[in-house]
Amino acid sequence: xxxxxxxxxxxxxxxxxxxxxxxxxxxxxxxxxxxxxxxxxxxxxxxxxxxxxxxxxxxxxxxxxxxxxxxxxxxxxxxxxxxxxxxxxxxxxxxxxxxxxxxxxxxxxxxxxxxxxxxxxxxxxxxxxxxxxxxxxxxxxxxxxxxxxxxxxxxxxxxxxxxx
Numbered sequence: 476x477x478x479x480x481x482x483x484x485x486x487x488x489x490x491x492x493x494x495x496x497x498x499x500x501x502x503x504x505x506x507x508x509x510x511x512x513x514x515x516x517x518x519x520x521x522x523x524x525x526x527x528x529x530x531x532x533x534x535x536x537x538x539x540x541x542x543x544x545x546x547x548x549x550x551x552x553x554x555x556x557x558x559x560x561x562x563x564x565x566x567x568x569x570x571x572x573x574x575x576x577x578x579x580x581x582x583x584x585x586x587x588x589x590x591x592x593x594x595x596x597x598x599x600x601x602x603x604x605x606x607x608x609x610x611x612x613x614x615x616x617x618x619x620x621x622x623x624x625x626x627x628x629x630x631x632x633x634x635x636x637x638x639x
Contacts, residue, residue, distance in 0.1 A: 513529075518534055521551075530548045
């Protein structure tokens with residue numbers, strides 16, 4: 476059976492019997508993938524009570540119905556287990572904390588967001604990383620408490636990655 480490259484949706488062929496079966500299979504696959512939910516744990520065996528429309532990552536050494544499906548993701552439906560090989564750019568939300576899982580460079584990463592800036596209420600609150608700011612030094616009058624406060628503020632901003 477011919478299928479699409481990324482989502483493995485079954486394609487219809489000329490003079491194919493039971494076209495509705497293959498069309499319905501495609502709709503079911505789309506329904507499961509759109510706004511997909513991914514369990515965080517990598518499992519070697521199917522859960523005893525799988526949740527519909529939830530995807531599970533199949534670990535190396537998988538057993539039972541997941542045997543030979545290592546590295547794929549699996550979801551349960553009335554028709555049994557469905558499997559999909561993750562593809563570059565696939566994104567799903569974690570079922571527990573809502574963070575984004577992304578399949579990039581052959582592996583999964585969680586909670587990493589990329590943006591050029593962040594706007595809240597139309598106002599920029601984060602943007603490109605600013606230039607380094609040196610700790611306070613010099614001057615004719617030195618206020619040690621003030622300098623220590625500035626150093627602490629700069630350390631916190633550096634820890635957040637906003638400056639070097």
